[in-house]
Amino acid sequence: MKLVSLALAAVLLTTVAAVSTLPSARAQTPAPAGLTLLSSAGRRTLPTTIAGDHEMIALDDLAPALQLSLRDDPLAGGMTVTYKGKRIALMPDQPIASVGARLVALPAPVLRSGKRWLVPVEFIDRALALVYDSRLDFRKASHLVVIGELRVPRLVIRQEMQGNLARLTFDTSPKTANTIAQDANRLLVRFDADALDVTMPAAPAAPGLVDALRVVEPGNAVAVLLGPKFGSFRASLVPTDAASARVVVDLLPAGALVVPPAPPPPPPPAPAPPPTDAGAPPVAAGFRTIVIDPGHGGAEEGARGPSGLLEKDLTLDVARKLKAAIENRLGLHALLTRDADATVSLDDRAAFANNNKADLFISLHVNASLRRDVRGAEVFYLSPEGLTQAQQAAATTASLPALGGGSREIDLILWEVAQTQHLAESAAFAAIVEAQLRSRVPMSGRPVQQAPFRVLVGANMPAVLVEMGFVTNTDQEQALASDQFQDAVVQALFDAVVRFRDARAGSPRSPGLR
Amino acid sequence: MTATRAFGLILLVLLVAAIGVVLIVVAPQWYAARRPPVRAGAPAADAVATRKIRATLFYVSEDGKRLVPVEREVPYGEGVVEQAKRIVEAEIADAPAPLVSAMPPGTRVRAVYVSDKGDAFIDFSHELVAAHPGGSLNELLTVYAVVDALTANLPAVRAVQLLVDGREVDTLAGHVDLRRPLSKSSIVLND
Numbered sequence: 001m002k003l004v005s006l007a008l009a010a011v012l013l014t015t016v017a018a019v020s021t022l023p024s025a026r027a028q029t030p031a032p033a034g035l036t037l038l039s040s041a042g043r044r045t046l047p048t049t050i051a052g053d054h055e056m057i058a059l060d061d062l063a064p065a066l067q068l069s070l071r072d073d074p075l076a077g078g079m080t081v082t083y084k085g086k087r088i089a090l091m092p093d094q095p096i097a098s099v100g101a102r103l104v105a106l107p108a109p110v111l112r113s114g115k116r117w118l119v120p121v122e123f124i125d126r127a128l129a130l131v132y133d134s135r136l137d138f139r140k141a142s143h144l145v146v147i148g149e150l151r152v153p154r155l156v157i158r159q160e161m162q163g164n165l166a167r168l169t170f171d172t173s174p175k176t177a178n179t180i181a182q183d184a185n186r187l188l189v190r191f192d193a194d195a196l197d198v199t200m201p202a203a204p205a206a207p208g209l210v211d212a213l214r215v216v217e218p219g220n221a222v223a224v225l226l227g228p229k230f231g232s233f234r235a236s237l238v239p240t241d242a243a244s245a246r247v248v249v250d251l252l253p254a255g256a257l258v259v260p261p262a263p264p265p266p267p268p269p270a271p272a273p274p275p276t277d278a279g280a281p282p283v284a285a286g287f288r289t290i291v292i293d294p295g296h297g298g299a300e301e302g303a304r305g306p307s308g309l310l311e312k313d314l315t316l317d318v319a320r321k322l323k324a325a326i327e328n329r330l331g332l333h334a335l336l337t338r339d340a341d342a343t344v345s346l347d348d349r350a351a352f353a354n355n356n357k358a359d360l361f362i363s364l365h366v367n368a369s370l371r372r373d374v375r376g377a378e379v380f381y382l383s384p385e386g387l388t389q390a391q392q393a394a395a396t397t398a399s400l401p402a403l404g405g406g407s408r409e410i411d412l413i414l415w416e417v418a419q420t421q422h423l424a425e426s427a428a429f430a431a432i433v434e435a436q437l438r439s440r441v442p443m444s445g446r447p448v449q450q451a452p453f454r455v456l457v458g459a460n461m462p463a464v465l466v467e468m469g470f471v472t473n474t475d476q477e478q479a480l481a482s483d484q485f486q487d488a489v490v491q492a493l494f495d496a497v498v499r500f501r502d503a504r505a506g507s508p509r510s511p512g513l514r
Numbered sequence: 515m516t517a518t519r520a521f522g523l524i525l526l527v528l529l530v531a532a533i534g535v536v537l538i539v540v541a542p543q544w545y546a547a548r549r550p551p552v553r554a555g556a557p558a559a560d561a562v563a564t565r566k567i568r569a570t571l572f573y574v575s576e577d578g579k580r581l582v583p584v585e586r587e588v589p590y591g592e593g594v595v596e597q598a599k600r601i602v603e604a605e606i607a608d609a610p611a612p613l614v615s616a617m618p619p620g621t622r623v624r625a626v627y628v629s630d631k632g633d634a635f636i637d638f639s640h641e642l643v644a645a646h647p648g649g650s651l652n653e654l655l656t657v658y659a660v661v662d663a664l665t666a667n668l669p670a671v672r673a674v675q676l677l678v679d680g681r682e683v684d685t686l687a688g689h690v691d692l693r694r695p696l697s698k699s700s701i702v703l704n705d
């Protein structure tokens with residue numbers, strides 16, 4: 001009894017503490033930038049709040065912007081969010097949302113402060129996106145929510161001095177056509193898009209040549225405000241991969257000789273290059289989300305190298321790089337099953353991928369052997385060992401009695417055996433990954449294998465487990481820790497994702513992969 | 515006071531019970547055992563202790579990547595359960611050089627059960643997990659050294675599930691699904 005009341009008191013205390021930090025959080029920490037909602041109707045910004053290290057948004061603010069209706073449930077103490085008849089139920093202090101018949105994990109608990117309800121910003125893509133009519137594309141890094149089929153490429157601008165010229169690099173993904181024109185004392189770089197998701201340097205690094213960079217109305221162009229030393233410019237397209245585009249603009253001081261700059265690119269000379277072709281392949285219908293699983297973590301260290309390098313750290317490093325590559329260069333969602341040194345159960349990892357409706361699941365690991373000289377990468381997909389025929393057959397359709405009589409067909413998929421539906425595609429993806437790895441890193445003598453791996457069993461999408469190398473081999477341990485090796489693995493997996501997506505796009509039901 | 519008396523009483527009861535057991539159960543057996551040795555060549559107990567069977571055991575190959583079958587002598591066990599225990603204990607013991615055992619050092623077999631359907635449940639001590647070197651290759655080798663040794667030598671065993679400290683475990687080191695009995699590996703550990 002004493003223990004129970006102690007626990008209750010602790011829960012109460014933490015709740016009170018969490019709620020009481022809400023108003024003061026604004027005063028103490030700099031107010032977060034808020035979320036920008038972009039839709040065909042325009043742009044609006046909603047305020048956000050930091051609570052318990054997490055960025056939260058008030059349902060009151062979200063509701064009018066996204067046509068949600070809110071209803072307090074005084075009996076249960078919960079909140080029901082309704083969108084076009086579809087409901088999401090929330091409970092205070094619970095890090096979950098109940099969407100239809102599914103439970104969705106949120107990264108922080110829902111908070112209630114008087115009449116105000118605060119949800120983690122991820123509520124938008126983890127819960128709302130599941131019931132929303134049009135696409136809800138939440139870009140956490142840029143605090144952007146893109147509603148519907150708007151073209152909002154990511155644009156990263158970098159600037160550097162090269163001798164006396166200033167070089168600006170514009171990277172877009174997906175590939176987006178652009179025009180560049182000089183207009184009095186500014187250079188306008190306009191993109192064929194509805195809006196831009198821009199990352200750019202805060203302060204100009206080219207005194208006298210560039211005064212500032214600004215996004216200008218209606219939001220699809222960047223103005224380079226030119227300084228007094230500016231004389232002329234030249235722009236060139238740099239070939240990259242199919243999914244992204246790069247334009248390099250060199251600004252030269254007045255009176256400077258037009259000397260070709262040191263290293264990069266082919267220079268089709270000065271003003272206004274022809275608009276580039278928007279040549280990005282059409283995104284495969286429904287191919288939007290990739291879940292990357294950094295193996296082990298927290299108390300589960302995984303394998304250990306001779307000098308003490310841990311599998312859990314290596315897998316997280318590579319997973320973060322792969323996520324950045326996929327998001328920046330492909331414009332797809334890439335989610336990590338863990339983004340910290342945390343213990344996450346194998347079932348939760350697969351469930352996370354299922355809840356986020358991932359189209360692909362990649363689990364990253366490094367291997368260990370009792371023999372120091374074993375080395376090389378391996379790609380695994382599931383061998384459904386031990387699953388009986390009955391269990392495998394259960395993963396088919398079933399007829400359920402429906403409310404009001406009759407019956408309806410539903411896809412009945414036991415998570416225990418979800419992967420058995422996707423074995424053919426998983427095998428195809430494993431082969432693609434192996435081919436991409438082979439040209440970049442050492443492979444083991446058995447480069448593609450099947451095994452009854454727990455993390456793959458419940459994944460309801462094509463899924464592979466990649467062993468990047470043997471950390472127990474001294475040479476490979478060093479290599480695995482290097483950027484060079486990690487980048488090679490990331491590039492291989494990135495290329496494999498592109499190929500798999502394109503193969504799917506070519507054949508909607510992917511007969512080529514079956 | 516009363517506690518001491520109660521304790522004394524319990525001791526007395528135990529003593530009487532022990533004497534009873536000796537008189538009723540053990541003594542007749544001693545008596546019986548003394549009479550027949552005339553016919554048997556050697557005492558039966560010794561025969562069981564030294565009797566061996568030949569069994570195929572599985573060890574990690576010299577290159578570290580495969581399981582290699584090796585014919586070895588294993589103590590005889592009465593019935594499937596006992597024999598299964600002896601075989602797994604032999605898997606844990608030292609391997610003939612240059613091969614090595616796939617079992618983590620210090621691992622013990624706590625108990626063995628075999629169901630009517632032919633599923634064997636081998637309950638290991640916690641060292642199976644705690645002392646495991648990690649890595650999916652090592653984990654596959656450990657799991658299938660046990661599974662293959664039992665299914666290869668005991669026709670009554672169809673599939674094998676590994677338990678640790680009397681409980682089901684998700685995996686040994688974060689990879690191989692141990693929620694259900696596994697049958698002889700179809701994966702390429704012994705090519």
